[in-house]
Amino acid sequence: MAPELEQAIAAAQAAVQQQGDTVRSLKASLKDGNAQQSQVEEAIQKLQQLKLELSEHQKAYQAATGKASSQNKEAFRAGLTNTLERRLFYIPSFKIYGSVAGFYDYGPPGCAIKQNLTQAWRQHFVLEENMLEVECPAVTPEAVLKASGHVERFTDFMVTDVKTGDCYRADHLLEAAIEAALEDTKAPLSPEARKEAEDMLAGVGEMRAEALGAALTKFGVVAPDTKNPISTPFPFNLMFKTSIGPRGDLVGYLRPETAQGIFVNFRDLLYFNGGKLPFAAAQIGNAYRNEISPRAGLLRVREFTQAEIEHFVNPDDKRHPKFDKVAALQPLLYSRAMQMGDDKRAQALSLGDAVSQGIIANQTLAYFIGRTWLFFLRVGVDPARMRFRQHLQHEMAHYAEDCWDAEVQTSYGWVECAGLADRSAYDLRAHTTASKTELTAYEKFAEPREVDVLRVIPNKKEMGTAFKKDAKAVTEALEALPEEEAECLRKSLEADGKGSVTSADGTKFTVTSAMLEIKRERKKLAGRNFTPSVIEPSFGIGRIIYCVFEHSYYTREGDETRAVFKFTPTVAPTKATVFPLVQKEALNEQAGKISAALTAAGLSNIVDTTGNTIGKRYARTDEIGVPYAVTVDFQTLEGEGVTLRERDTMTQVRVPVDEIAQVIRKLVDSAISWQEVAAKYPAQKAAEQEEQQ
Numbered sequence: 298m299a300p301e302l303e304q305a306i307a308a309a310q311a312a313v314q315q316q317g318d319t320v321r322s323l324k325a326s327l328k329d330g331n332a333q334q335s336q337v338e339e340a341i342q343k344l345q346q347l348k349l350e351l352s353e354h355q356k357a358y359q360a361a362t363g364k365a366s367s368q369n370k371e372a373f374r375a376g377l378t379n380t381l382e383r384r385l386f387y388i389p390s391f392k393i394y395g396s397v398a399g400f401y402d403y404g405p406p407g408c409a410i411k412q413n414l415t416q417a418w419r420q421h422f423v424l425e426e427n428m429l430e431v432e433c434p435a436v437t438p439e440a441v442l443k444a445s446g447h448v449e450r451f452t453d454f455m456v457t458d459v460k461t462g463d464c465y466r467a468d469h470l471l472e473a474a475i476e477a478a479l480e481d482t483k484a485p486l487s488p489e490a491r492k493e494a495e496d497m498l499a500g501v502g503e504m505r506a507e508a509l510g511a512a513l514t515k516f517g518v519v520a521p522d523t524k525n526p527i528s529t530p531f532p533f534n535l536m537f538k539t540s541i542g543p544r545g546d547l548v549g550y551l552r553p554e555t556a557q558g559i560f561v562n563f564r565d566l567l568y569f570n571g572g573k574l575p576f577a578a579a580q581i582g583n584a585y586r587n588e589i590s591p592r593a594g595l596l597r598v599r600e601f602t603q604a605e606i607e608h609f610v611n612p613d614d615k616r617h618p619k620f621d622k623v624a625a626l627q628p629l630l631y632s633r634a635m636q637m638g639d640d641k642r643a644q645a646l647s648l649g650d651a652v653s654q655g656i657i658a659n660q661t662l663a664y665f666i667g668r669t670w671l672f673f674l675r676v677g678v679d680p681a682r683m684r685f686r687q688h689l690q691h692e693m694a695h696y697a698e699d700c701w702d703a704e705v706q707t708s709y710g711w712v713e714c715a716g717l718a719d720r721s722a723y724d725l726r727a728h729t730t731a732s733k734t735e736l737t738a739y740e741k742f743a744e745p746r747e748v749d750v751l752r753v754i755p756n757k758k759e760m761g762t763a764f765k766k767d768a769k770a771v772t773e774a775l776e777a778l779p780e781e782e783a784e785c786l787r788k789s790l791e792a793d794g795k796g797s798v799t800s801a802d803g804t805k806f807t808v809t810s811a812m813l814e815i816k817r818e819r820k821k822l823a824g825r826n827f828t829p830s831v832i833e834p835s836f837g838i839g840r841i842i843y844c845v846f847e848h849s850y851y852t853r854e855g856d857e858t859r860a861v862f863k864f865t866p867t868v869a870p871t872k873a874t875v876f877p878l879v880q881k882e883a884l885n886e887q888a889g890k891i892s893a894a895l896t897a898a899g900l901s902n903i904v905d906t907t908g909n910t911i912g913k914r915y916a917r918t919d920e921i922g923v924p925y926a927v928t929v930d931f932q933t934l935e936g937e938g939v940t941l942r943e944r945d946t947m948t949q950v951r952v953p954v955d956e957i958a959q960v961i962r963k964l965v966d967s968a969i970s971w972q973e974v975a976a977k978y979p980a981q982k983a984a985e986q987e988e989q990q
């Protein structure tokens with residue numbers, strides 16, 4: 298059934314396109330006097346009819362398959378992109394010089410939305426969770442990114458078109474090839490081949506060069522643009538390299554994430570917080586990745602804004618004091634077991650149950666999943682098209698305890714908009730080792746505790762013989778070894794009779810069993826030093842904005858040319874427009890006064906005095922998602938209030954002039970609903986309402 302419907306959609310789309318061309322050429326002929334108005338009108342009517350037929354086919358496809366058809370998806374995306382670019386939500390950067398892939402400018406409505414969304418994030422996380430906000434430089438010295446592992450490992454595998462040299466991400470090509478094979482209805486895979494392909498798809502992200510190369514060959518992958526053969530995959534580091542200072546001898550990078558700025562400030566932040574855990578620090582700022590082949594608009598760019606949180610917590614106690622507030626929430630969870638099962642579908646599950654059943658590793662991670670879900674809903678993501686997907690075991694770094702991605706369904710498929718990870722103590726340990734600065738917290742026990750501790754006792758004579766002038770430094774390093782490292786050394790001596798220790802200046806020395814003794818001793822301790830674990834929710838603001846665009850965009854029933862964004866008042870770029878019904882000095886003056894009252898109430902607004910019909914002006918504000926419109930007419934001058942129109946229902950009521958700013962303020966703050974406003978104030982008379990649509 299689906300292939301026939303797909304064909305019907307394709308045919309209907311072609312017909313719409315052809316008729317659109319006819320209308321355009323008739324309009325041009327009309328101007329030249331070679332066609333009549335009646336011919337144009339007739340052609341437009343036919344175009345509307347064809348569009349309705351197309352929309353019926355699309356609905357039928359969606360009803361039959363539960364998803365948008367590929368043509369449907371493309372048509373949807375083309376309409377959306379056209380509106381976004383035409384109304385300057387965003388603009389390809391450096392456009393007049395031919396643009397550079399992976400860079401976008403936000404235009405006026407885009408800037409306002411980004412500002413609103415970022416502000417909502419700050420309110421939802423930084424303020425409501427009492428986080429410590431920091432702002433660190435984007436240019437980062439190499440030492441920091443060496444310690445974090447980015448210099449060595451922040452790579453993607455790349456392949457090139459052997460004839461043109463064009464670059465592609467190897468994993469993306471492979472994923473596309475496997476997905477195409479799985480969806481191919483003409484040459485369906487056998488059940489065994491399907492299972493193998495599905496397993497391979499789940500593991501693409503973790504494949505090394507050799508495995509990727511073999512899989513690309515197996516699926517016969519060629520360069521998508523030219524169909525030329527491709528090279529074998531090789532690693533490419535995504536960081537932009539630079540040099541700091543005029544001599545150029547200090548290597549730096551533009552940060553690929555904002556998180557490292559928080560880790561390197563951990564000690565000062567802990568002090569600022571009175572030495573107490575848990576606490577969270579947050580940073581909003583730009584990150585830079587030299588993405589290999591950025592092709593998905595705002596979703597994959599080379600400079601983007603991240604909002605990241607590092608929540609530092611005692612590794613032995615990952616409960617969250619406010620977990621009760623989110624325990625009953627039921628976001629769609631796509632756990633490891635669900636991904637491996639036959640059904641492969643996410644399920645709504647309460648976060649309380651997910652923690653008690655061990656699906657989510659701990660309360661703190663689950664708390665942030667709940668808060669993230671509420672944030673996405675607050676900014677207008679459709680909860681039915683959002684899920685939290687747990688990383689499969691092999692997708693996680695060896696140190697990570699549990700990771701979940703907040704994914705949103707779009708015309709590009711499921712898109713990761715935020716990653717939430719329990720990264721254990723990895724980052725702070727890495728910076729402790731590299732910077733020789735203890736990044737630990739102190740826990741004072743309620744009662745002194747008798748504990749077994751490891752004491753490292755160097756044999757001074759053996760040390761002297763082995764290390765000569767370095768003996769003192771090695772001895773001190775051994776005596777100062779933290780408990781966990783002493784345990785590592787003990788195990789390594791036990792296994793091969795030797796191990797290593799790093800002195801204060803960073804030199805690594807090999808020690809043998811003969812040089813020291815490691816004893817377990819009973820000690821009374823008032824407290825302990827430990828490296829905190831970190832739970833990291835990391836958000837990409839641009840990706841969220843794009844998903845909000847997709848989930849907010851629709852066209853008016855029966856008229857695909859009338860685009861609307863149903864932005865929530867929180868993110869809407871402008872909260873209200875004010876229209877004088879016609880061009881008259883007295884109406885303009887009254888509109889100016891209303892605009893001033895809205896501004897005084899903290900509501901961004903535009904006064905539209907263009908001579909267009911009121912219907913056209915409503916359509917223009919719908920296109921940038923303004924939720925409320927106020928129209929000033931002659932009755933306003935007679936003290937009969939103004940028209941207030943709501944964007945999605947298009948219903949209108951009459952509100953007294955001196956109440957209008959407060960009514961909109963309450964609507965924007967969700968202190969009152971549109972239904973309540975409609976019940977309280979008289980409806981605009983039907984004839985005038987019709988005239989003003």
Ligand SMILES: Nc1ncnc2c1ncn2[C@@H]1O[C@H](COP(=O)(O)OP(=O)(O)OP(=O)(O)O)[C@@H](O)[C@H]1O
Nearest residue numbers: 586588596597598601713714715716835836837840
């Ligand atoms: N190139 C990019 N363009 C826009 N946003 C991005 C980009 N890369 C990452 N992000 C955002 O930053 C967040 C955190 O970054 P993270 O390193 O976890 O992403 P990632 O797993 O590398 O993403 P992907 O696998 O899609 O490349 C992501 O969830 C995403 O929202």
